[in-house]
Amino acid sequence: MRVLGLESSCDETAAAVLDGPRRVLSSVVSSQVKMHAPYGGVVPELAARHHLEAVDPVVRRALELAGCGLDDIDGIAVTKGPGLIGCLLVCVAAARALGLARGLPVVGVNHLAGHIASAWLEAPDVPYPALALVVSGGHSALWRVDGPRRFTQLAKTRDDAAGEAFDKLAKLLGLPYPGGPVVDRLAARGNPHAVPFGAVKTKGAHDFSFSGYKTAARLHMEAAGIAPLARPDDEPPQPMLDLIASFRHAVVRELLRRTRQLIEEDRPRSLIVAGGVAANSLLRAEARRLADEAGLAFSIPPLKYCGDNAAMIALAGLPALQAGENDLDGLDASASLPLGGAEAARTTLRHL
Numbered sequence: 001m002r003v004l005g006l007e008s009s010c011d012e013t014a015a016a017v018l019d020g021p022r023r024v025l026s027s028v029v030s031s032q033v034k035m036h037a038p039y040g041g042v043v044p045e046l047a048a049r050h051h052l053e054a055v056d057p058v059v060r061r062a063l064e065l066a067g068c069g070l071d072d073i074d075g076i077a078v079t080k081g082p083g084l085i086g087c088l089l090v091c092v093a094a095a096r097a098l099g100l101a102r103g104l105p106v107v108g109v110n111h112l113a114g115h116i117a118s119a120w121l122e123a124p125d126v127p128y129p130a131l132a133l134v135v136s137g138g139h140s141a142l143w144r145v146d147g148p149r150r151f152t153q154l155a156k157t158r159d160d161a162a163g164e165a166f167d168k169l170a171k172l173l174g175l176p177y178p179g180g181p182v183v184d185r186l187a188a189r190g191n192p193h194a195v196p197f198g199a200v201k202t203k204g205a206h207d208f209s210f211s212g213y214k215t216a217a218r219l220h221m222e223a224a225g226i227a228p229l230a231r232p233d234d235e236p237p238q239p240m241l242d243l244i245a246s247f248r249h250a251v252v253r254e255l256l257r258r259t260r261q262l263i264e265e266d267r268p269r270s271l272i273v274a275g276g277v278a279a280n281s282l283l284r285a286e287a288r289r290l291a292d293e294a295g296l297a298f299s300i301p302p303l304k305y306c307g308d309n310a311a312m313i314a315l316a317g318l319p320a321l322q323a324g325e326n327d328l329d330g331l332d333a334s335a336s337l338p339l340g341g342a343e344a345a346r347t348t349l350r351h352l
């Protein structure tokens, strides 16, 4: 089965063609990072407008690279949420239009299910149940995965996501946006034990919290007399490199502390790490080590599938398309879309 995947939940317009669960025929990502950089974050209106301009050429290019036309596509999978509503709507509308015009089934996919599925792209399946650490600019959560479409949230962040924490640190220091890749690169030149960042206590036993680290970093800058860089490309002084290395070390330590606790309690058979922050070199190495120590199968996507892309959306939508499902009639975008039955039930209970 050939699936066209579409993704526009944040600042990447992406299309991909997947041939069955294993072969990515094409994966095209048009990033808006440069456009948002001067603002230090994604500007939703600009992002939505760019998606509108990019969606047609990106889909065309994905088909061209895959060496096929719309006639060769058997179904469409599109991100329906969570994300920025004006952005999500662009690809949802494109998917509906293509589905209607071509008589193709269209399924809506949860963006987080997409990130989890990215661990299986061009890689062997890991055994269930799996524990999935999903860490991106908008999310930091641990999921129990009992099957391709069976997710239960076990932990989440109480405030900032891990990627957001890296982005905010970079902003404090005057480094370029997005901060994650820059922080990762510079951290290699600093002492990770120079600045103490304590373990975080949260209400939910396994939840994350990163906003305190941002405050701790700011207080350390004041106390140690570290001024933000005048220009983003300036050479950072050694005390700043030490702060960056300590911050990265602390965030990764916290992510894996919670992961280790849940491995011990939930006894999964494999560990998955996915999302934009899965590109972090320290997290990649330490997570692999944790899985090895615990005797778990380990899966982490190659760098090209860590950030937002449409190949992961196509793969996440494949089981529904194979089961003959078609959401075309009622398909709509949803800014805050829960993933999994257990999370939906919990959200309802909390709001009673």
Ligand code: KG4
Pocket: 010, 135, 136, 137, 138, 139, 162, 163, 164, 166, 167, 178, 179, 180, 181, 184, 275, 276, 277, 278, 279, 280, 281, 306, 307, 308
């Ligand atoms: O998954 P993604 O592309 O978009 C969201 O769904 O949020 O993740 C983007 C996030 C940004 O916060 C970015 O700073 C972070 O991933 N990131 C990294 C690295 N590369 C990207 N964080 C830490 N280390 C990296 N190497």
Ligand code: ZN
Pocket: 111, 115, 136, 137, 275, 276, 307, 308
């Ligand atoms: Zn994402």
